[in-house]
Structure formats: structure tokens, C-alpha cells
Amino acid sequence: MLEDCKEREEKSWKFIEDSQVKEAECRRLLEESEKREKESQNLLKESKDREESSQKLLQESKKKDEDSQKLLQLSGEREKELGKMIETKEAEIEKCIEETRQTKRDSHNLLLDSERKQEELENIIKELKSRLTNT
Numbered sequence: 001m002l003e004d005c006k007e008r009e010e011k012s013w014k015f016i017e018d019s020q021v022k023e024a025e026c027r028r029l030l031e032e033s034e035k036r037e038k039e040s041q042n043l044l045k046e047s048k049d050r051e052e053s054s055q056k057l058l059q060e061s062k063k064k065d066e067d068s069q070k071l072l073q074l075s076g077e078r079e080k081e082l083g084k085m086i087e088t089k090e091a092e093i094e095k096c097i098e099e100t101r102q103t104k105r106d107s108h109n110l111l112l113d114s115e116r117k118q119e120e121l122e123n124i125i126k127e128l129k130s131r132l133t134n135t
Contacts, residue, residue, distance in 0.1 A: 016132065023128050030121045037114040043107035050100040057093050061086070 068082040 019128050019132050023125060026121050026125045026128065030118060030125070033114055033118040033121060037111060037118065040107050040110040040114055043103065044111065047100055047104035047107050050103065051097070054093060054097045054100055057096065061089050061093055064089070 065086050068086055
């Protein structure tokens with residue numbers, strides 16, 4: 001009888017130790033998840049900044065395009081050169097906009113993944129705490 005009690009006590013202590021180790025791991029994972037969430041938010045902000053910059057570049061490009069059209073009327077030779085430059089700039093801007101949108105999508109997906117992992121970790125911590133209180 002006394003041996004059974006000692007054995008149960010040892011098992012209880014072992015369970016408590018295991019639970020504490022798991023809780024520490026969950027906390028580490030939670031911190032990592034929070035760090036990733038911050039990184040995602042930084043990437044999202046960077047993406048927004050890039051998108052704003054791209055929009056400004058697009059506005060500038062449109063303005064330059066208007067100016068170029070006036071110059072094209074004055075010079076037939078210059079017309080070909082300016083047209084090529086405009087197309088190149090617009091392609092660069094469109095590429096930049098698409099990269100910005102992709103970065104924004106990636107950041108959003110990382111943020112969603114981070115929130116999901118954080119929720120999972122919180123549930124694990126709740127379960128471990130519940131187990132600790134039940135023992």
C-alpha cells in the first residue's frame with residue numbers, strides 16, 4: 001500500500017516535470033510565433049510602403065508620358081526613343097507593383113499562419129494547465 005502511494009507520487013512528480021517541460025516549450029514556441037507575427041507585420045508595412053512608392057512611380061511615369069507625348073509631336077526620331085523608354089519604365093513599375101502585391105500576399109499569409117500557430121499554442125498551454133490542475 002505504501003509502495004503504491006510512493007509509486008503514484010513518483011508518477012505524479014514525473015508528470016508535473018514533463019508538463020513543466022512541455023509548458024516551457026510551448027512558451028518558447030509562443031514567443032517564436034509572436035516574433036514571426038512581428039516579422040509579418042513588418043513585411044506587411046514594407047509591402048504597403050513599396051506599393052505607395054510604386055503608385056508614386058506610376059504617377060510620375062504617367063506625367064512623364066504626357067510630357068513625352070508633347071515632345072513626340074516635335075521630333076519624329078525622338079519619338080521612337082521615348083516610346084521605348086516609357087514602355088521599359090512602365091514594365092518595371094508593373095513588375096514592382098506585382099512584386100509588392102506578392103509580398104503583401106505572402107505577408108498576409110505569414111500573419112494568418114502565425115495567428116493560427118499562436119492559437120494552437122495557446123490551446124496546448126490551456127490543455128497542459130488543465131492537466132496540471134487535474135493531477
